[in-house]
Every structure is written in C-alpha cells, then in structure tokens.
Amino acid sequence: MRGSGIRARQACRFLRARWRVLVRLGAWSVLEAGQTFVVGYALARALDAGFLAGNARTGLLWLGAAGLAVCAGAYGTGRVYVVVAALVEPARDRLVTAVVARGVREADAGALSGLTQQVEIARDTLAGVVMVTRSFLFTAAGALIGLCSLAPLLLTVVLPPLLAGVALFAATLRPLAHRQEAFLTADEALAQELGEVLPGLRDITASGAEKRAADAVGRRTDAELRAARTLAHWSAARVAALAVGGELPAVLLLLTAPWLLAHDVTPGALVGALAYVTQSLLPALNNLIHGLGTSGSRLTVVLNRLLVQPPEGRDQPRQTGTRRTTAVPPSSCAHDALSVTSVTFAYGPTSDPVLKDLDLTLPAGAHLAVVGPSGIGKSTLTSLITGLLTPQQGTIHVYDRPVPAPQATVLIPQEAYVHTGTLAENLTLFRNDPLPEPELLAAADAVGLTPLLTRLGGPDAPVDPAELSAGERQLIALTRAYLSPAPLALLDEATCHLDPEAEARAERAFAARPGGTLIVVAHRISSARRAHRILVMDGARTTCGTHDELLRASALYRDLTGRWTPRPAPLSR
Incomplete structure (x- = not known):
C-alpha cells in the first residue's frame, strides 16, 4: 500500500509537469472519438429522415457524413500515437535513470536485466494502458452522448449494465496484479531452482541425491501451478465483466425493443443504439478489459521491481570483503x-x-x-x-x-x-x-x-x-x-x-x-x-x-x- 501511494504521487507530479501534452492528447482524442458519436447518430437519421421516410438522397448524405467522420477519426488516431510517445518516452527515461542510479549505488546485479528488459516492458505496457484507457473513456463518452441525443430512454437500458461491467472489472484489477506478481515470482523461483540443478546433474547422480533434487524442483513446480490456477480463476472474472458491460446491453435493447418503440423511440434510434453498443462500446470495453487487465497487471509488477526497494535481507547483493567465511567456530x-x-x-x-x-x-x-x-x-x-x-x-x-x-x-x-x-x-x-x-x-x-x-x-x-x-x-x-x-x-x-x-x-x-x-x-x-x-x-x-x-x-x-x-x-x- 505504501509503495502504491508513493507511485501515485510520483505519477501525479509527472503528469502535472506535462499538462500541455495531456491537453494535446485530449484534443486529438476528441477528434478520434467524434466518429463514435457521428456514426451512430448519422445511421439513425439516415433511417428515420432518409430511407424509412422515402428520401434516399437524405439517407445517403447522412451516410456520407458518417464516412467523413471515420476519415477524421483515423487522422486523429494517427496524431494520438505521436502524443502518447511524447508522454511515454520521458517516463522511460526516468525509469532508466532510477535503475542506473540504484545499480551504481547498490551494486545491484539485477540492474542489467532492468535496463534491457524490464524498462522496455514498462514502456510498452504504459503506452498500451494509456491507449486503451483513453480510447474507452472518449469512446464511451461519445456513445453515451449519442444515445442521449437519439432518445434519453435508451440510456436507462444501456448505462446500468455498462457501469456494472466496468465496476466488476475494476474490482478485479488489484487481485489480478497480486496474482500476476505471485505467478512471476513462482516462475522465477522455478527457473532459479532448475538453473542450480541442471548444471549439476552429474554431481547429483553421483551423490545419490536424485530424489532430493526432484523433490525440490517438484515443490517449485507445484507452487507455480497453484499460482497459475489462481491467476486463471481471477482472469475468468474479466470474461464476466465483458459479458455484463458489453454484450448484455445489446441483448437488453433487443428484448426491450417493443417497449422502447411504444415510448416514442424511433426505429432509426433503436438501430443507432445497437450500432453504438456493438460497434463502439463493446470493442472499447473489450480492449480495456484485455489490455488493461493484462498490461496493467504487468505494469504494476514491473514498477514494483524497478521502483520499490527490496526488503532487507531479500534480493540484496552479496557483500564482499576480506574476511573469510568460516563454517565452524574456532573452538x-x-x-x-x-x-x-x-x-x-x-x-x-x-x-x-x-x-x-x-x-x-x-x-x-x-x-x-x-x-x-x-x-x-x-x-x-x-x-x-x-x-x-x-x-x-x-x-x-x-x-x-x-x-x-x-x-x-x-x-x-x-x-x-x-x-x-x-x-x-x-x-x-x-x-x-x-x-x-x-x-x-x-x-x-x-x-x-x-x-x-x-x-x-x-x-x-x-x-x-x-x-x-x-x-x-x-x-x-x-x-x-x-x-x-x-x-x-x-x-x-x-x-x-x-x-x-x-x-x-x-x-x-x-x-x-x-x-x-x-x-x-x-x-x-x-x-x-x-x-x-x-x-x-x-x-x-x-x-x-x-x-x-x-x-x-x-x-x-x-x-x-x-x-x-x-x-x-x-x-x-
């Protein structure tokens, strides 16, 4: 908990110092998410005011507007990647500085691994987290505004399961991160055990220690298996969150279609609502759950290893000196x-x-x-x-x-x-x-x-x-x-x-x-x-x-x- 609070304060200071980058990111995200609003709204108007009203010209114009919105959104997406790089690369540089400083100060043997692998994992996963989180927020905002503009009654069908799915997913983030770290720790312990056993197989066989070595490896293997099963059980909660927040709204729209049509919701508005749910909210929520659920857990684990100092007596570099270690007291x-x-x-x-x-x-x-x-x-x-x-x-x-x-x-x-x-x-x-x-x-x-x-x-x-x-x-x-x-x-x-x-x-x-x-x-x-x-x-x-x-x-x-x-x-x- 203390480490999480420290990282949260560091993240806030980092973002405050780059508020201009955040403004640019928000502006291009609005342009990107504009297509979400326009596509659903234009589809509804093309049906209600165009094709269903016998006016094909109006319908085609609305569809053309939707196409232009898609092109504008694609341009906004391209600019978003540039801004995300301006946000992520300085974070990577700060991690590199922290790892190098600790490696020099403490003679940390893991500094090389931190530089060559863990920092790169942190950069890639941070970029992924920013992209999927930003995309979901702006896409959801555009879709919900569109639903409200078509018929406020549509929000009463779509919004409750969407919020329930997001809340269920949010509740699994911390346990998932803990299980992911436990799995990685178990995997590293097994790799270390195998790294000690495999090179000495001849000595183990010559000494008759096969059973002892097999038992040690077996314990590590069983520990990793238990960690993997626990992680898999918690990962199943992501599927439930996606079903509740992304797929249930579409089912509810179909089930309540007669009631909605009886309460002045037009057929075009109903089709537009289905487009918002299936073409915008469901993909955005799917990316958020699988992207943030995986990348977010990995980012948490990597930041714990890069920024949190190991407890005393654990993972500390071996002290060197001129005193010889003796196994038996002088007496x-x-x-x-x-x-x-x-x-x-x-x-x-x-x-x-x-x-x-x-x-x-x-x-x-x-x-x-x-x-x-x-x-x-x-x-x-x-x-x-x-x-x-x-x-x-x-x-x-x-x-x-x-x-x-x-x-x-x-x-x-x-x-x-x-x-x-x-x-x-x-x-x-x-x-x-x-x-x-x-x-x-x-x-x-x-x-x-x-x-x-x-x-x-x-x-x-x-x-x-x-x-x-x-x-x-x-x-x-x-x-x-x-x-x-x-x-x-x-x-x-x-x-x-x-x-x-x-x-x-x-x-x-x-x-x-x-x-x-x-x-x-x-x-x-x-x-x-x-x-x-x-x-x-x-x-x-x-x-x-x-x-x-x-x-x-x-x-x-x-x-x-x-x-x-x-x-x-x-x-x-």
Whole structure:
C-alpha cells in the first residue's frame, strides 16, 4: 500500500509537469472519438429522415457524413500515437535513470536485466494502458452522448449494465496484479531452482541425491501451478465483466425493443443504439478489459521491481570483503568432526537396510578411509553425512551440528563438475570472500594442479570442460574443495582418474589442511594405507580400525587387500 501511494504521487507530479501534452492528447482524442458519436447518430437519421421516410438522397448524405467522420477519426488516431510517445518516452527515461542510479549505488546485479528488459516492458505496457484507457473513456463518452441525443430512454437500458461491467472489472484489477506478481515470482523461483540443478546433474547422480533434487524442483513446480490456477480463476472474472458491460446491453435493447418503440423511440434510434453498443462500446470495453487487465497487471509488477526497494535481507547483493567465511567456530577443534549414532538407512520401505545401527565417531583432523565391495553403501554414507539423504533412524552431527551442514562439509564425487568460465571462477566456487592469488596458487601446488594451471595460461584462463580429461576435471574439483572453508572434506572416489602418485599428493594435501578432516572412499589399497583409520563396510556389518588391526579382525578386508592392486590411470593431456 505504501509503495502504491508513493507511485501515485510520483505519477501525479509527472503528469502535472506535462499538462500541455495531456491537453494535446485530449484534443486529438476528441477528434478520434467524434466518429463514435457521428456514426451512430448519422445511421439513425439516415433511417428515420432518409430511407424509412422515402428520401434516399437524405439517407445517403447522412451516410456520407458518417464516412467523413471515420476519415477524421483515423487522422486523429494517427496524431494520438505521436502524443502518447511524447508522454511515454520521458517516463522511460526516468525509469532508466532510477535503475542506473540504484545499480551504481547498490551494486545491484539485477540492474542489467532492468535496463534491457524490464524498462522496455514498462514502456510498452504504459503506452498500451494509456491507449486503451483513453480510447474507452472518449469512446464511451461519445456513445453515451449519442444515445442521449437519439432518445434519453435508451440510456436507462444501456448505462446500468455498462457501469456494472466496468465496476466488476475494476474490482478485479488489484487481485489480478497480486496474482500476476505471485505467478512471476513462482516462475522465477522455478527457473532459479532448475538453473542450480541442471548444471549439476552429474554431481547429483553421483551423490545419490536424485530424489532430493526432484523433490525440490517438484515443490517449485507445484507452487507455480497453484499460482497459475489462481491467476486463471481471477482472469475468468474479466470474461464476466465483458459479458455484463458489453454484450448484455445489446441483448437488453433487443428484448426491450417493443417497449422502447411504444415510448416514442424511433426505429432509426433503436438501430443507432445497437450500432453504438456493438460497434463502439463493446470493442472499447473489450480492449480495456484485455489490455488493461493484462498490461496493467504487468505494469504494476514491473514498477514494483524497478521502483520499490527490496526488503532487507531479500534480493540484496552479496557483500564482499576480506574476511573469510568460516563454517565452524574456532573452538570447534576441541569437538568431534563427525558423530554418527545408530543410523539406519534403506532406499525403500521394503528394501533391506544399506546401513543398520551404524555408530561412528571421527575426531577433528582425522583421516578416515572407507572401503568395501561395489554397491555396498559407501557413497550412501557420504550422502548421509552431507545431508543429501536422510536416515530413517539415528542422528548425524558434523562439528556438533545436525546435518545438513553445507558450510561444514564439502563432497567431491567421482564425476567432477567443471563449468564454463575462467579457471579462477571454477576454483573459487565455494568461496564467499575474495581469494588472494597467492593462496590460490599455493592450493594448486599442494593438490597438484600447477602443471594444468600453467598449461591453460594461469588463473584467468578460460576453461572448456569438453577439452579437459576426466583426471584434469578431478584436479580442478579437488582444488576447489581444498579452497572451500568447509573443514570436513569427503572424497567419494574423487581421485579414481588420477595416477597413484597424483592421488597420493592430493590426499596428503587434504590430510594436512589446517583444521581439516578427511574421509576418503578408497579404490586403491594405497589410499586406505595412508589413512589413520579404515572403515570396512560389509552390508549391515561394519568394522573400523587400523590396517594391521583389520588384517587380523576382518576377513573381508583381508580379501580386499589380496585382490586390490594399484590401477594406474595416467593423467592424460
């Protein structure tokens, strides 16, 4: 309401400053609407004083006058467009100025969209609103004056339903604008959700988060569907308004024709009244309802976005600075990095549990390797720790916080995601603060990315994911995770495309991260040997210990160790 009042006062000041333009617009509109009065009146006189009276010459003269009025109205319409442009273009310039000022003052990321799209929508819809509103007012005035000049009794038939239709339409304008804005908001939310999900489909699939992603998109889709249905229901009121205000008067004229003729309304006057209703009032009301109902709602929504400041905390540009965002308080090093308590998980109500009553505690700074046969649930465990899946029973805490704790965990799946852009943009994807180049180069050297970084041409070099090998994409994803502020890193076979030396270097870098904790889903025995402790997954049974302990206590681990051999996959390109 407050925003509407501010815009109304701004509009009044804008129009007062351009009163000469409004006078010109009114003058040309009178000429344009003059044909409305003349056509109906001339038709009535052509019948009553001409053809029905046996005087064809008089009838033809009146019809000729109607034709001249149509030509004059067409000329007036052409001049109206010129005047409307003189009114609309300054409004567009003021919107451009406001958008640019806000974009510069607040570093508004939406300023470009406002300039290239929303301002143009506002200009076009404003012109449409001015045209249809002005046309209806002057056309209705000309038709009503004509009806009164033919026979005042005709107004008692035409005017009440016309006013009722206009009032019904006016009552739907505000709800329609709200529903239109709600629909656009829901549509933007769905587009944003899809924009986040679609580029990361490989990561979602690799992490087993398909259901969670589908549920999120489904909620956005359902919200847009509800908004669209509500908008459609309110839009149906426009059809009722048009039927009452534009079509009902013609029906009433026909139904009351005997009564009107009995009360001194001439046949010509009755035909002229039908012409006023069907050829002038009905088209003008139709244009008003569909033009103002659609364009007016769009104009309201766009002006809200261009002129009303977003509430605090909503749609504000992200603040930048030199302080690094930390996911865990400094004192968190005294707490366990991971606490899994009696966790049970199955992929369906009738499925056997992948994990059953699992208990696992990992101190901060630890290095854990997870091993087991393919399909046993290793990736499921990483998805549970990161909150991509929810256990049916039990609890999981990361640094004393229940999952999901996205700022505390970073997951690197087997199929690494690299997006088009610069190398630096890929590496700083998880950072909220500016990253000094020396820190980036040090991370690249620690993980083993430096040869690729040099070959590409430095941090600002463009990256085409299609031109990178699987190993090179994994190195980029690993360095990105290394630079993440999240203290708990989970490598879900994230080094499977690297050779053993490159894998060892990357894992040592993560294990040595200050304050960092590492969980590795291992695919080589050498990776498991580097860990402080090893978790052997064997269905519902799990065993945890050092390499030597597990050789004595776990038959599965002895079997894996005997069959596990290094599997070089040289980093190509």
